[in-house]
Amino acid sequence: MPLHQSDAIILKTYPLGEADRIVSFFSRDRGKMRGVANGARRMKSRFGASLEPLAHSRIQFFEKENRDLVRIQTAEILDSPMKLFADYDRAVCAGHVVDLVDRFLPEHEPQDAVFRLVRMTVRALEEGCPIEFASCYFDVWMLRLAGVFPDLFVCSACSRKLELQDERFMASGLQAVICSACDHRTATGILGDVVGLVYWILKSPLDGNGGEVGRGLRNLHELNQYWIRHYSGR
């Protein structure tokens, strides 16, 4: 049984028996995995806070052949999310981040871009980024990295490249855009503010300042929630 080590983000934990825990974690090198941490529910557990949801920890684990669950040997905390969980709204947003990673990430597939996205979002939230903005930014990128965020900059009918200021419509089903030159009778308009915001999000890193909280953000938030519901049932 070889011992592996990887930096990981803790996603969820479940009690197992009297003293143990099942831990779902997103390992940087190996992707999403689940493991058993023996004794993690005891008062004086050697794991401390290293297995709390959203903790960034260095985990050592044994992998058993033909077994889904690895055995977590040690976990050392690199960065604690305690600051986030002290504020209710930020804690809810952090919970949403964990939930989406858990839903959209396949098991055993390393995805460094998603790992970096989670770390960046957590840091921005800690540094005071407006919660609605951080949440929207994370959703756009998570959906995009999962391969389901529609391309707003190419017409799905004629393949014409669309500029920021071009008028465009969302095809029925809200999964593709159509330019104004193509038949858009059954399509619905999309706010220029939304397109501008997506453009910004795809070009800029997120930090503590975030961005503008306005009509475009509310609209994009609603679209994101629609796509999350639509695609997470796959």
Ligand SMILES: [Zn+2]
């Ligand atoms: Zn077109």
